[in-house]
Amino acid sequence: MTLCFATNNASKLAEISAMLGDQFDLKTLKDIGCFEEIPETQDTILGNSRQKAAHVWDHYRVNCFADDSGLEVDALNGEPGVHSAYYGGHPRSYERNLTQLLANLAGITDRTARFRTVITLVINGNYAVFEGIAEGRILTGPRGTGGFGYDPVFVPDGYDRTFAEMSMAEKSAISHRGKAFEKLVAFLKKN
Template identity: 85%
Template sequence: MTLCFATNNANKLAEISAMLGDQFALKTLQDIGCFEEIPETQDTIPGNSRQKAEHVWDHYRVNCFADDSGLEVDALNGAPGVHSAYYGGQPRSYEKNLNLLLTNLAGESNRSARFRTVITLVIDGQYSVFEGVAEGQILTEPRGDGGFGYDPVFLPDGYDQTFAEMSMDQKSAISHRGKAFEKLVVFLKNR
């Protein structure tokens, strides 16, 4: 089956391509001729996921899926949440986001957090939604060179390595995105 993954994030594309394997032909937005910035104007992670998938389906009539993810930190009342990608301001910068998060958590003892991913799949106009959550803690300083975004400070519950210290396979097996995509792949294989 051919599907478009509605993202321009090369890191996410590589992560998901590895999970999907050869059973699915994955197209990028550029592959389908989509060069515009897809709107993400909703105030929730599920809302942004659906908005992106709807945009591709409505404008290109291509079966697709879109994800939106965010880091929800308890001590920050769920922030950065839906604003995780631009938490440190424009233009998007992983370093600025990470630095602002650590600054805002300075001296905070409650460092509980979770990554949440919501995927919206559109096949022939029919919508399905899949969610994955990874619970963990925010460290006081970054560890590891892998991953991207907040991975160097996110220590998943039950592990002694941050997402940035894990291999892509290790991370995918327990990550929010990995869990959501596992549900998506099971759904697609059983259609």
């Protein structure tokens, strides 16, 4: 089955391509001729995921899936949440996002957090939603060179290494995105 992954994020695309293998013909936005910036104007992770998938389906009539993810920090009332990509301002910058997060957590001992991913799949106009959550904690400084985004400061529960210190395969097996995509792949194989 041919599916478009509605993203321009090369890191996400590599991560998901590794998970899907050759079971599906995965297309990028560029592959289907989508070069515009897809809106992400909703106030929830679910809303943004659905908005992106609907945009591809409505404008290109291509079966697709879109994800939206966010880091939710308990001591910051769920921030950065839906604003994770631009937490440090515009244009988006992983480095500024990390700097802003660590500054906002300075002196705070409760560093519990979770990554949340919501995937919206559209097949022939029918929608399905899949969610994955990875619970963990935020360090006081970055560790590791792998991954992207907030990975260098996030240690998942039950581990002593950050996502950025894990291989892509290790991270995918336990990550929020990995869990959500496992549900997506199981659904696709069943239907």
